[in-house]
Amino acid sequence: MSVRDSLTTFLSNEPGGGLDAPVARAVLKISQAARGLSDLVSLGLLAQTGLPAIPGINGGGDAQAELDIIANDMMLDALSEAPVAMVASEELDDVALLDTGAPLAVAMDPLDGSSNIGVNMSIGTIFGIRPALYPMGSRAAAVFEAPGRAQQAAGIIVYGPQTSLVLSLGRGTHIFILDRNRGEFVLAKRDIQVPRSAKEYAINASNYRHWDPPVRAYVDDCVLGADGPRGGDFNMRWIASLVAEAYRIFMRGGIFLYPGDSRPGYRQGRLRLLYEAAPLAFLLEQAGGAATDGQTPILDLVPSSIHQRTPLVFGSVEKVERVAKYHTDPHYSAERSPLFGKRGLLRA
Numbered sequence: 001m002s003v004r005d006s007l008t009t010f011l012s013n014e015p016g017g018g019l020d021a022p023v024a025r026a027v028l029k030i031s032q033a034a035r036g037l038s039d040l041v042s043l044g045l046l047a048q049t050g051l052p053a054i055p056g057i058n059g060g061g062d063a064q065a066e067l068d069i070i071a072n073d074m075m076l077d078a079l080s081e082a083p084v085a086m087v088a089s090e091e092l093d094d095v096a097l098l099d100t101g102a103p104l105a106v107a108m109d110p111l112d113g114s115s116n117i118g119v120n121m122s123i124g125t126i127f128g129i130r131p132a133l134y135p136m137g138s139r140a141a142a143v144f145e146a147p148g149r150a151q152q153a154a155g156i157i158v159y160g161p162q163t164s165l166v167l168s169l170g171r172g173t174h175i176f177i178l179d180r181n182r183g184e185f186v187l188a189k190r191d192i193q194v195p196r197s198a199k200e201y202a203i204n205a206s207n208y209r210h211w212d213p214p215v216r217a218y219v220d221d222c223v224l225g226a227d228g229p230r231g232g233d234f235n236m237r238w239i240a241s242l243v244a245e246a247y248r249i250f251m252r253g254g255i256f257l258y259p260g261d262s263r264p265g266y267r268q269g270r271l272r273l274l275y276e277a278a279p280l281a282f283l284l285e286q287a288g289g290a291a292t293d294g295q296t297p298i299l300d301l302v303p304s305s306i307h308q309r310t311p312l313v314f315g316s317v318e319k320v321e322r323v324a325k326y327h328t329d330p331h332y333s334a335e336r337s338p339l340f341g342k343r344g345l346l347r348a
């Protein structure tokens, strides 16, 4: 395999059946839908405001933009031509049944970062593919009530200046770029590794007052920079598009946090375990990075419902581990900064 091989060539060389393997067929169908979606996004016709043509609320409880609904329909149409038994989508209340005897189940966020549609910023698609294994007679949703480690493949597609696919079939994480002249995704980087050291952190800092003390302490120390216990300065980034933040972290390292907070409905954060956090965690672990809910690896968590939320911390391993220490080790969350006194009061 060489850089510039097509996704089709890449998949045909994968062990376990090449292009005939169910996972390869599902990935190809998703990539074809993504090509169509990329064209639609780049035309901008649905992006004037990002507001919904027909106002609606999705299965996850968020307002839907027209493009959210179109992306969902395009992905579902594509998956109905793949060996997929069922789909759990951010845009559907319940699991959609396709070919019920087929071997795969797909969880997806058809369009992530949709608040960015109207402002011409990167948005994306997130998907995780797992075996459609469930005891006879149980609900279809039970198939998704298994840890993220059950995934066989996962990917994100970023519709940005480039349309990029970050893909793992469980043997490393690879980047493909949509080559519009060839009309297909081509391999751009094989076996990427999340850089270990980086000076960027990403968090929606407007929620500072709602965070728990360990998260405040971590961010306080980043803000203190060279004057604090970290002994060096940081940059902060917030795009409000999970796929775009993730792509930057795959390229440059760093850390992303969307913690639980004290706002009503945000105790478990904002992001969804099954179709946002778990696929990303799969890609990150395959690229030498890490993803937790603050302490526990995301891939060990079992969703109890398809739209369950989770706090999410991901990026370079050492940084993610450091955040966990702020939750468990008083040495990290206290005494190491001039803000100690304030923190002590907060924790009391």
Ligand SMILES: O=P(O)(O)OC[C@H]1O[C@](O)(COP(=O)(O)O)[C@@H](O)[C@@H]1O
Residues within 6 Å of the ligand: 062, 090, 109, 111, 112, 113, 114, 115, 204, 240, 241, 242, 243, 270
């Ligand atoms: O507006 P906030 O609270 O900063 O949240 C931003 C987060 O919400 C999301 O937009 C949620 O995804 P959806 O757009 O698929 O609902 C993430 O992409 C992003 O990280």
Ligand SMILES: [Mg+2]
Residues within 6 Å of the ligand: 109, 111, 112, 113, 242, 276
């Ligand atoms: Mg999303």
Ligand SMILES: [Mg+2]
Residues within 6 Å of the ligand: 068, 090, 109, 110, 111, 112, 113, 114
């Ligand atoms: Mg979405």
